[in-house]
Amino acid sequence: MEWVIFIPAAALALAGGVGVVAARQPVHSAIALLIVLASLAVTYLLLAAQFIAVLQVIIYAGAIVVLFLFVIMLLHTRSGEATREKLPRQRRMAFILGGIYLVTLVIATVSTAGPLKPVAPGFGTAQDVGEALFVSYLLPFELASVILLVGIVAAAVIGRRPPPGGGED
Amino acid sequence: MVPTSAYLVLSAVLFTLGAVGVLVRRNALIIFMAIELMLNSVNLAFVAFARQHGSIDGQVAVFFVLVVAAVEVVVGLALIVDIFRSRESVDIDDVDLLRG
Numbered sequence: 001m002e003w004v005i006f007i008p009a010a011a012l013a014l015a016g017g018v019g020v021v022a023a024r025q026p027v028h029s030a031i032a033l034l035i036v037l038a039s040l041a042v043t044y045l046l047l048a049a050q051f052i053a054v055l056q057v058i059i060y061a062g063a064i065v066v067l068f069l070f071v072i073m074l075l076h077t078r079s080g081e082a083t084r085e086k087l088p089r090q091r092r093m094a095f096i097l098g099g100i101y102l103v104t105l106v107i108a109t110v111s112t113a114g115p116l117k118p119v120a121p122g123f124g125t126a127q128d129v130g131e132a133l134f135v136s137y138l139l140p141f142e143l144a145s146v147i148l149l150v151g152i153v154a155a156a157v158i159g160r161r162p163p164p165g166g167g168e169d
Numbered sequence: 170m171v172p173t174s175a176y177l178v179l180s181a182v183l184f185t186l187g188a189v190g191v192l193v194r195r196n197a198l199i200i201f202m203a204i205e206l207m208l209n210s211v212n213l214a215f216v217a218f219a220r221q222h223g224s225i226d227g228q229v230a231v232f233f234v235l236v237v238a239a240v241e242v243v244v245g246l247a248l249i250v251d252i253f254r255s256r257e258s259v260d261i262d263d264v265d266l267l268r269g
Contacts, residue, residue: 021190094192117223151240
């Protein structure tokens with residue numbers, strides 16, 4: 001029964017993933033990324049991770065992709081790819097190494113897969129994740145807020161326009 | 170029931186797509202989106218293993234990955250905008266002064 005939902009979601013995610021890498025325009029990549037994120041949220045629901053699925057839609061699809069779209073529209077000129085290649089054999093080597101990497105990754109991860117354990121009815125709800133977050137992971141949670149602050153300050157400093165006439169830097 | 174291995178194969182394929190994208194593409198924005206793709210595939214593996222073991226810790230790890238990914242996007246996009254301002258380009262081959 002779950003396969004009926006999983007197979008379309010996985011197919012959409014794979015198609016979106018190919019789209020992200022292969023799209024000629026950055027805008028098309030961003031839309032393909034949106035498709036990947038939405039279909040991964042569906043697989044999270046299948047895996048009893050409701051809270052993570054909602055976070056995925058709000059943070060990734062709602063905030064990060066919109067930020068990407070803003071920047072893409074800000075940098076509209078010359079967003080196409082240059083035709084020259086500085087490293088001539090890089091493309092072919094990337095595909096060969098990617099194939100080898102995929103095989104090893106699948107072997108390594110699938111060998112650790114086991115039967116699913118039955119989970120309690122409240123598994124993966126906001127309450128469940130929140131209890132783990134505020135009891136076992138309180139210090140990492142507080143550190144995460146520091147990281148967010150650092151990100152805000154960094155973005156403000158990097159994005160600042162230099163003062164006219166050359167100020168302090 | 171879908172076994173964990175199906176999710177893991179999907180996760181591995183998405184990660185490889187992202188890695189190949191980073192190697193093949195020259196546009197900094199698309200490379201950045203490929204990195205997001207890799208982060209998401211790791212999240213999928215985390216959630217799949219959390220379900221397999223019936224443990225919530227994997228989902229907490231996904232939460233922290235989300236936080237770090239958000240910060241990474243903000244800082245990275247600010248850098249890309251700054252490079253674009255000075256060089257009028259988002260092609261990473263134009264920003265190779267640090268290459269040995």
